[in-house]
Amino acid sequence: MIQIRDPVHGYIYANELEYNIIDSPVFQRLRKIRQLASAHLTYPGALHTRFEHCIGSMYLAKRAANHLKSQEIINEDMSNELSIAALLHDIGHGPFSHLFEEVLHEKGMTHENITDRIIRETEIADILSKFGINVKKFSNLCVGTSKNHPRFMNDIIAGFLSVDSMDYLLRDSYFSGVEYGKVDVHRIIDAYEIAGKKLAINKDSVYALESLMLARYEMFRAVYFHKSVRASAVMIIRAMNLSDEELHFTDLNNLDGFLQLTDERILYNISNINSNSENSKLAKKLVIDYTNRKMLKLVFEKIVLGKDKFSTKIFAQRKFRENLAEEIAEKSKIPKSHIFIDVSTATSVPTTSTKESFNEITVLLNKTRKKEFEITKATELPLMNAILGYMNIIRIYTTATYKKKLDTTVKGIFEKEVL
Amino acid sequence: MIQIRDPVHGYIYANELEYNIIDSPVFQRLRKIRQLASAHLTYPGALHTRFEHCIGSMYLAKRAANHLKSQEIINEDMSNELSIAALLHDIGHGPFSHLFEEVLHEKGMTHENITDRIIRETEIADILSKFGINVKKFSNLCVGTSKNHPRFMNDIIAGFLSVDSMDYLLRDSYFSGVEYGKVDVHRIIDAYEIAGKKLAINKDSVYALESLMLARYEMFRAVYFHKSVRASAVMIIRAMNLSDEELHFTDLNNLDGFLQLTDERILYNISNINSNSENSKLAKKLVIDYTNRKMLKLVFEKIVLGKDKFSTKIFAQRKFRENLAEEIAEKSKIPKSHIFIDVSTATSVPTTSTKESFNEITVLLNKTRKKEFEITKATELPLMNAILGYMNIIRIYTTATYKKKLDTTVKGIFEKEVL
Amino acid sequence: MIQIRDPVHGYIYANELEYNIIDSPVFQRLRKIRQLASAHLTYPGALHTRFEHCIGSMYLAKRAANHLKSQEIINEDMSNELSIAALLHDIGHGPFSHLFEEVLHEKGMTHENITDRIIRETEIADILSKFGINVKKFSNLCVGTSKNHPRFMNDIIAGFLSVDSMDYLLRDSYFSGVEYGKVDVHRIIDAYEIAGKKLAINKDSVYALESLMLARYEMFRAVYFHKSVRASAVMIIRAMNLSDEELHFTDLNNLDGFLQLTDERILYNISNINSNSENSKLAKKLVIDYTNRKMLKLVFEKIVLGKDKFSTKIFAQRKFRENLAEEIAEKSKIPKSHIFIDVSTATSVPTTSTKESFNEITVLLNKTRKKEFEITKATELPLMNAILGYMNIIRIYTTATYKKKLDTTVKGIFEKEVL
Amino acid sequence: MIQIRDPVHGYIYANELEYNIIDSPVFQRLRKIRQLASAHLTYPGALHTRFEHCIGSMYLAKRAANHLKSQEIINEDMSNELSIAALLHDIGHGPFSHLFEEVLHEKGMTHENITDRIIRETEIADILSKFGINVKKFSNLCVGTSKNHPRFMNDIIAGFLSVDSMDYLLRDSYFSGVEYGKVDVHRIIDAYEIAGKKLAINKDSVYALESLMLARYEMFRAVYFHKSVRASAVMIIRAMNLSDEELHFTDLNNLDGFLQLTDERILYNISNINSNSENSKLAKKLVIDYTNRKMLKLVFEKIVLGKDKFSTKIFAQRKFRENLAEEIAEKSKIPKSHIFIDVSTATSVPTTSTKESFNEITVLLNKTRKKEFEITKATELPLMNAILGYMNIIRIYTTATYKKKLDTTVKGIFEKEVL
Structure with a gap:
């Protein structure tokens, strides 16, 4: 057991497997990918990275696993898998996090399987195997699309009620220094229920669900969609896009190359580009302006x-x-x-939770006398709809x-x- | 200048006038009226009283006054009046705070003018006069209904954007220990604008307004309207109501008698009632059950x-x-x-802000090129409406x-x- | 399992036995005994009571018990006893907490066995028995003097490193609103070791021990020994002392009478005293001055x-x-x-930890290669000595x-x- | 006026001059120099930089200036100078902050006048001049050695009671996530007095001084001198030292070159060194080990x-x-x-406060009836001595x-x- 001091959750404990993953270069690389990309230019404290976020998500996944174990819904192995999946869920993130995703998205590409490839093709696979995890069956759980695990396990890793969501709201709030984003994560995790294999939330805690929704909404307004934050983000997106034909960032065939990319490296490479193409020159100008804060x-x-x-x-x-x-x-x-x-x-932010997935995943559970479920889609709640449409x-x-x-x-x- | 250590705002400074008021027995009486009445039976930390809340409101009123002074909207005298009005705005509260109001309300009575009478008829009047304040002209500002002051000064004391609202959200959250109710008060006060004599909020900070709204909504759901909190509240309301014919709590002609009433005194008096009337016996039973936590x-x-x-x-x-x-x-x-x-x-909680007043008071200001105002009623914002109707x-x-x-x-x- | 929302520790869970104790009138009485007696006159937020403190201590005792269980030092039954003992450790507190102790002390009496009597002679005994606890063997653990339990269990309940100490530092700090008293309780509990039956602390965490010491020292200086806090305390102590011959507070033979005493009741009784004795008249004057804040x-x-x-x-x-x-x-x-x-x-504050007991209890453990202990008395650390002598x-x-x-x-x- | 959201102090306001400095490339460079050098490898949250720290120090300097202005000790111009000096006090920091200082120190060199040169020779000079500040007279105030300003102004910028000290304790604590380092900065600033031109502290607040001392001590033990933190620091120091003959980091004649150095740049340059000298090879090995966390x-x-x-x-x-x-x-x-x-x-940490300067600067003031001072050196307090010697x-x-x-x-x- 090693111990990590986290400003958001306090002490986080990692077992040997977890520690081996954390200590691997592929994972350590996340220390150089800022959680909120360029937002620190607007919120100077927001220097935190995917590294801390992944460890924090692992912490919450353990918390969730304990809740489900105590109700005998999952066993020890599943509990471990939840913890590892949360730890690895962002291992496929590229430089500037979600901005890189936007670049891929604009090109009609998807980064869906980078995570999968990293888990299967790097030292991560060796570590997992060594500790008895079937990599092939396991890897998709990390992005919440595993067919080998019950739906609710996927929901805990990715989606609206996921440990990922809860960690980033708390963490982004803490480091940005805003008053928003305070989520009562323990209340929400304790309200986790399983309804027809899906993750659901106990009716008595529907206000905790609302609270999560509201916290998320407020973080969008105040931080993620802040006009200056987006101004700098747009510059980086465009610069990556324009320089891609020269620098081939989005060529994901070369996994090793991809794993070298960090926020700083991207800025360095673009600002040292040497080409006469209009696109490259504009990319270079944007990065230099960005560096000099000419927004x-x-x-x-x-x-x-x-x-x-x-x-x-x-x-x-x-x-x-x-x-x-x-x-x-x-x-x-x-x-x-x-x-x-x-x-x-909602899709242009650091979450996999699209309005669509939100619509599908979240359900409200009401145990009636006949032990039947009364299921309400979250989007049927008036408050949710008001916020989503906003x-x-x-x-x-x-x-x-x-x-x-x-x-x-x-x-x-x-x-x-x-x- | 004396200094008061407040867990919510840090150090609060009081000048001589303010300190004289705080030190008067009429004001000290607020130490025995809990801010959230019976809520501490559900949230054990919620033992705070109107005393601290009034001092906290004064602090925020000073903060607001400084903002308006720096823009030369108000002068030093008005600034002082704001501070004192905030300090006195709850001086008329009866035992169990808003529960007493509900009793009056059920009887078709109003406590509107108790505050006014206390300010005019007790030592408070003497203190104010001694420091050069025209009591007659001033007193209504404390409840936000003064015709002798601009509308926006009243709005700062009472209503949705008031320092009262902001203090109770922060304070109730702190002492209850819930994650909700965190309001960025400095952002809101810095966004205060005056539009046609009314208090308005700068358009750039509309999200801070939303945030206040959401914080308030969450506190309603989690604390003020919590089913156990209301269970105990309902017992106290009914017990006061039923015993009133015997004990004459609501006889406000006797101001001195009213000023003796505290939460503890009410419980003591009702539990020692000696009468054969059905009403009195039931009142007594309710109070005894309350004391023994038979909810x-x-x-x-x-x-x-x-x-x-x-x-x-x-x-x-x-x-x-x-x-x-x-x-x-x-x-x-x-x-x-x-x-x-x-x-x-919305009316049955510790605020003077009814949906009606909310509707009237809050406006959004947009300074167009021609220096005209573009005014939007808060209730026209979709999010607001969703919440209000909920x-x-x-x-x-x-x-x-x-x-x-x-x-x-x-x-x-x-x-x-x-x- | 019931859930209690605590501002200091977050959610606290209580099992059926614990909940039965909490819900008993004898325990509920602690809601009317303020943790810091008269300190709220100086620090207005300090309205918290022994009730919340006891529940908070129980929380930390569970945390400590889990640590010891995971190392197979104690079993489930001992774990439960620790939790209950922490919950009950202050059940014998009289009105105005430690001020009442000072009165007893001045009279050469001791309250040592009130706790014991309450546990054995009231409904607490029935509840404990019902859940299979041998009351006779158990009761002394609550004050840290049980011969039926290993020394370290007593140390966890009472003494310098106890859960009691840690809870009151955190709680008094939170409600007073001072910056001091922040103790890293999780670090300390995780450093708990057993050395020769006594509670010890792992050498690697000696700085956490120092930190606890420093936090305590700072709370003494800023809160417990604050000159205004002591001014009001001295008035209450003297008033109780002087009126005792008339009102017989310290007559502990009458346990039921003792259990009726609360902070408010003492003030009421003394201020309504009707006697011509000089002592009684002075007591009355002191209480009236106290009530009117003529310090x-x-x-x-x-x-x-x-x-x-x-x-x-x-x-x-x-x-x-x-x-x-x-x-x-x-x-x-x-x-x-x-x-x-x-x-x-150090003895005139809300703790059982005298310099003597501190001297005895705390040891530092160093596991040498030969598995022997290297024990250092806490008072041999230079920092400790400097502070203790201060x-x-x-x-x-x-x-x-x-x-x-x-x-x-x-x-x-x-x-x-x-x- | 622009507004900066700081997680430690809340909103920080900057006037035009201040904003011009903050926005200059020389100042923006501080964004790439971590406050705690390599400590984030041990405390993952500790990613904060000199940039935020300098802005935070400016905030506290304004706070201090307001305190002194209200007592008519300084005027508006001096107040502005305090704010700017605090903002610029770390402008001369090299890569890896204090580790670079240790390298200079080991070489018998001093970075004393880099700050001075940067203020006089870069765009900072132009900005200051434009706003009417006499650069020549002003620059030394930034390092606390100005003969053109009263001693106490220097003390506020550098030394034990300085705004620098207070900001770094709070900030390092916040981002590391430890419980230590909480300083009641408002109390301390409000206790500032001037005794014989020196900065002193009011006797009534001597416990606040102790508290600052204790906070600092605890941060040393838990963070700055943590054995893993020092392990990584030692590697960087040695690597810079060994590679200096090749890379000339410490050649301060070339100011432009110095201003290009950042934490990342140092690591990059050393790991790309191409030389056969033993020293260079070892330096390279150390940096590569550091990067791969082989500590x-x-x-x-x-x-x-x-x-x-x-x-x-x-x-x-x-x-x-x-x-x-x-x-x-x-x-x-x-x-x-x-x-x-x-x-x-004490000298090997991020502060200019050596034991010597501490000894000199801090005095305790006691206004006796005859208006004479009773001065006590801080080191004469027993607690201080115990800690300093530890x-x-x-x-x-x-x-x-x-x-x-x-x-x-x-x-x-x-x-x-x-x-």
Whole structure:
């Protein structure tokens, strides 16, 4: 047993298997991937990394496992697997965490199986095997998609009620120094129930579920979707995107190469790029501006409440955003490359919990006299719906030079569009 | 300058006038009126009193006054008045705080002018006069209804964005030990603006307003409306109500008598009542049960979401609740005196902020280029509406003896009522 | 299992036996005995009671029991006994907690066996028996003097490293709102070792022991021995002492009578005393002054560092203090009854841990290769000694009337005494 | 006015001058110098940097300035200078903060005037001048050695009671997640007095001074001098030392070069060194081991309490340590380069406060009737002395390979030395 002092949870204990994983270079690499990517430029304390977050998630998974063991729902082996899966759930994260995911996403790619490959192809596999874990059967549990484990185990690793969610809310709040994001994790874990193989929450604790929802919502508003936080994020995303043809970040065939990438390394590589392509030059400029904190300027912002045709399109379709950027570029006589359209929805944040998965996973359980379940989808709760429908933000940024010019053009366009 | 160590705000400084008020017996009396009445039976730490709360509100009022002074909106005298008004805003509270208000309310009376009388008729008046305050003009500011002061000063003392609200959320959270109720008071106070004499909040900080709203909502769910907290509250309310004809608590003509009443004194007086009236005997029984923690049992609970005819009636009309209790009594063959219908709405909690006042007071300000205001009522924000429409709870309690018997009857009735 | 929300430790779980004890009137009585007696007049938040403290101590005892169980040092039954003993360790506390002890002490009496009698003679005995605990063998464990249990179990309940100490430091700090008293209880409990039947602490965690020592020292300086806190304490002690011949508080033969005494009841009884004896009248005056916050005034204060003849006498001998008071009275022409000599040492605070017991109990363990112990007495650590020798304070108070008069006399006397 | 959200102090406000400094590249560079160098390998949360620390110190300096202004001790200009000086006090820190200082120290060099040069020779000078500050007269205030300002202003910037000390204790505690280091900064600042131009502390708050002392002591024991923290620190120090002849880190003539150095850059440069010199190769090995977390192993540890000849020498004389290492190398047949003697005293930590300066600076003030001062040196307080004499630790580390071999040799040597 080794002991780790964590500012969020206090002492965290790791057994030999866990410690071996933590001590491996593949895992130690997470020390160089900041949990909130560029947010520390806005919230100076937010320097924490995926490393601490993964260990914190493991802690909560143990807590959850104890709860389920005491009710004889899972056995010791399953308990261990939960703990390890939580520890490894972010092992596949690339540089700048979710920003890298956004880059992949924009390219129509997915990082789904990087995690899987890292677990199967690196020293992690050896460590797991040595301690008697069947790597092949186990690996998908780490991303919450295992068919070899009951659905609720997947739900505990990934999804709205997951230990991942709870840890990042608490941790991001602590290091950012905001008052939001305080979640009563012990109350929620103690309210875990199993309903038809799925993770559910006891009806008596529905307010704890709401509280988690509210904490998450507040962190989105105050931190994750903060306009300055997104300004810096957009710069990094665009710079990675533009330099990719030169630097091949998204070439995931080369796993070793991927495992070398850290936040600092990306900045270094892009700022040392030596190419005449327009894309590369712009990427380089963005990274240098980022380093010198010459941030993009906001010219338009809109919180979308209802669901009209326009907003549905702009959130769902990359093509539509491309066209809009082109239209703006044309009307304003500004190069399209200096127009940044940012749409923030629940999917563009550090969580696997999309509105869809939220809809599916969370259920409310009511043990009636006949031992039947009364299941309510979380989205049927009025509060949930109000909040969920309130996290869509459209923003347009530009470089400082074009701020003024764009200001007027954009207003003209959007008055017409009745946004 | 004296210094008071407060667990919630740290050091609080009081000038001579403030200290004289704090040190007066009328104010010291607040040490014996618990902020959350009977809630400490459920949350053992919640032993805090109106005394600390009033001092904490004064602290926040000073903070707010500094903000407004730095913008030259108020002068030094107004700043002092804000501080004193916050300090005195609860001076008229009776024993068991808001439970006493509920008793008055049930009797169709109001405590509105007790505060006013205490400020004008006790040593408080002398102290204020000595320090140059015109008591007559000043007193209504303490309850937020002064015509001699700008509207926004009243709003700072009473209402949704008031220093009172912010202090009680933080304080109740701290002493109850729950994770909820954490409000970023400094952010909110720094976002205070004045729009057309009313207190408003800067648009950039609308999320801080939401956060306050959410914190309040969570405290309602977890603490103020907690089913056990209400069970004990209902006992005290009923006991005071029933014994009033004997003990004349609500006879406010006798101000000195009123100023002797404390939580403990009420319990002592009722438990020593010596009368053969049914009401008095039941009051005595309830207080003895309360003291021995034989709490009422919950037989029915419903959170009312929409607004149908039935729920509108039950929340608004005392008569309707009386009739319902009678109907239940008849059908279940249980004495009506053992049936307790509790309806919890925003008005039945420790705040002067009703939904109505909330609706009126809070506005959002947007300084447009032409220096005009763009005003939005808080209730027009979707999140606000969702939450506001979610705080209405109907509960039926009974004494332990009748729990079983009532269980079935009640279900029968409410299935019919399509609640 | 029931769940209690505690601001200090979070959720605390109680099993059926524990809950039965907590719910008994004898235990509920602790809700009316404030942990820090009169300290809330100085630190307004310090309203907490022995009730919460006992539950918190139980929580820590469970934590300690788990640590010892995991090392197979104790079994399940011993674990349960530890938990119950911690819960009951303060059940014998009288009104105003340690102030009542000081009154007994001044009378040369001891409350040692009240706890024992309460456990054996009230419903507590019935509850314990019902759950299979041998009351006779068990009761002394609650005060840390059981011969039927290993020494270390007694040490965990009472003494310097006890769960009692750790809970009161954390709790008094939380409710007073001071920055001191933060103890890393988990670190200390995890460092618990057994050396020759005694409770010891692992050498690697000696700094955690120091930290506990320092936290305790700081709480003494800032809270327990604060000059205003002691001023109010001295008034209550004297008032109880003087009124005892009339009101018989210290007549412990009548256990039922003792169990009726609460802080409020003492104040009520003394302030309603109707007697012509000088003592009773002075007692009454003191309580009325206390209620109106007309506190005693400090005229002399000295922190005693070394150990000269004078200081040894003043701290050890009540008679010597009596004579000193008489001398002062004579020289200053002030009635002796208005002179209050207060000597604060480690024994006059809410702990059973005297310097003696500290000396005995705490040892440091070093597992050498030959599995022998290397034992160091805590007092041999230089830091410990510095602190221990630094907690002796002499103060002289008087009533406001005589403040000026006494000021000069006292200085004269003490210049001579070379204090 | 801009606003910075700080997890330690809440909102921090910066005026235009302050913001211009913060936004300059020279200041932004501090974002890449960790406050606690390598400590995050032991305390994963300790990722904070000099950047946040400097802003936090500025916050406390403003707080202190307000205290002194309200007493009309300083004027507005002096107040501004205090704030800027606190902001800039660490601008001269090199990579790995105090570890770089230790390297300079071992070379008999001093970084004293780097700060001065940075303030005079970079854009900082331009910013200061633009806002009307006389750079030449001002710069030394930033390191607490200005002759152009009263002594107490220097004391507020550097030394035991400085805002620097208080910020780092709070901040290091927060990010490490330990329970220690909680300092009541507001109490201390409010107790600031001026006695004969020096910074002093009001006698009534001497316990706050003690508390600061104790907090600092505990942080030393638990964090700064933690054996694993020092193990990693020793590796970095030695690696910088050994590679210096190749990489010229300590060549401070080239200020621009110095300003490029960050923690990451040092690691990168050393691990890419390409040289055949023994020193360079060992430096490279140490950095690679560091990166792979192959830490040095502890073979000997001793806390030195008294002051014998041996310990005085080992702490004071680098030459003596060299000789000791040689002796050990010879006796154990281990290369000297694998023996690491680490002596930790108050000077080897992130503070300018040496025991000497502590001795000089801190005084206790007692305003006697004749308005004379009664001054006590802090070191005359028994508690202070006990603690100060308790912070000297000698440790010997070696690489994993030689651990066993050295274990026995070292014991032999030190038994003889009667350490």
